[in-house]
Amino acid sequence: MIEFKNVFFSYNNVEALQNINLTITSGESVAIIGPNGSGKSTFLKIVNGILLPTSGSYCLKGEEITKDKLDKPKYSKAFHKNIGFLFQNVEHQLFCPNVYEEVAFAPKQMGLREEDIHKRVQDCLELLSITDIKHRSPLNLSGGEKKKVALASILSMNPDILVLDEPMNQIDPKGKRFLKELILNLNKAGKTIICSTHDFEYVEGIFERCIVFSENHTIIRDDKYDDVISDNEFLIKNNIK
Ligand SMILES: Nc1ncnc2c1ncn2[C@@H]1O[C@H](COP(=O)(O)OP(=O)(O)OP(=O)(O)O)[C@@H](O)[C@H]1O
Numbered sequence: 001m002i003e004f005k006n007v008f009f010s011y012n013n014v015e016a017l018q019n020i021n022l023t024i025t026s027g028e029s030v031a032i033i034g035p036n037g038s039g040k041s042t043f044l045k046i047v048n049g050i051l052l053p054t055s056g057s058y059c060l061k062g063e064e065i066t067k068d069k070l071d072k073p074k075y076s077k078a079f080h081k082n083i084g085f086l087f088q089n090v091e092h093q094l095f096c097p098n099v100y101e102e103v104a105f106a107p108k109q110m111g112l113r114e115e116d117i118h119k120r121v122q123d124c125l126e127l128l129s130i131t132d133i134k135h136r137s138p139l140n141l142s143g144g145e146k147k148k149v150a151l152a153s154i155l156s157m158n159p160d161i162l163v164l165d166e167p168m169n170q171i172d173p174k175g176k177r178f179l180k181e182l183i184l185n186l187n188k189a190g191k192t193i194i195c196s197t198h199d200f201e202y203v204e205g206i207f208e209r210c211i212v213f214s215e216n217h218t219i220i221r222d223d224k225y226d227d228v229i230s231d232n233e234f235l236i237k238n239n240i241k
Pocket residue numbers: 011014015016034035036037038039040041042043088
């Protein structure tokens with residue numbers, strides 16, 4: 001479903017991805033790990049169409065994702081409905097005057113009926129235990145609260161693919177345990193999960209597969225999650241643990 005062929009990416013002259021080749025199929029649950037600066041967020045942004053490869057190709061469901069296509073509002077809307085992206089720095093994705101509006105934004109864009117929007121927003125607020133802050137401004141919330149609001153605003157779109165860039169970051173231990181169950185259940189319900197993390201303790205049991213990025217921005221291992229995480233020598237050698 002997701003296919004990268006010989007993908008390179010650089011920010012002006014800064015290398016971020018080098019010759020990435022991979023396929024992720026529908027329903028998979030994939031962890032993206034690697035040291036700081038290895039290219040995880042860049043990779044996830046390409047999956048989500050925020051960045052385009054400098055060279056090489058990215059195909060979703062057999063179709064190459066290009067600037068020309070994403071510039072077309074109808075195409076872009078359909079593309080983004082498929083993929084929900086939780087930014088590493090969620091401040092970049094919160095822009096509505098209050099939490100309710102933030103979570104209602106995507107369903108409104110999708111043109112749902114007023115009562116369906118309301119129901120979906122209520123469900124997502126409840127799911128993430130943020131109903132009591134629905135009138136607050138997202139920008140004045142704590143880091144963990146912001147993350148929950150951003151996640152609710154993605155879930156309200158009901159995308160097939162969830163791209164999560166360090167979702168556990170800034171969440172308290174109870175929230176992390178909850179988030180783990182949530183991600184597991186979303187995967188069980190058929191959602192494809194692609195998630196970067198440094199937080200190995202709390203994500204145990206979520207992922208089947210693990211893709212490892214190295215300091216020189218290539219994929220150095222693509223393997224069963226449990227095998228990678230139990231390979232201490234490999235993790236230490238590559239500055240992951
Ligand atoms: N906007 C940008 N402009 C220039 N260089 C950037 C930009 N964003 C990232 N980089 C560089 O690209 C490389 C990959 O960064 P990226 O954010 O993808 O890494 P990461 O694996 O997500 O790291 P982290 O674990 O710290 O989140 C790094 O060398 C980084 O300095």
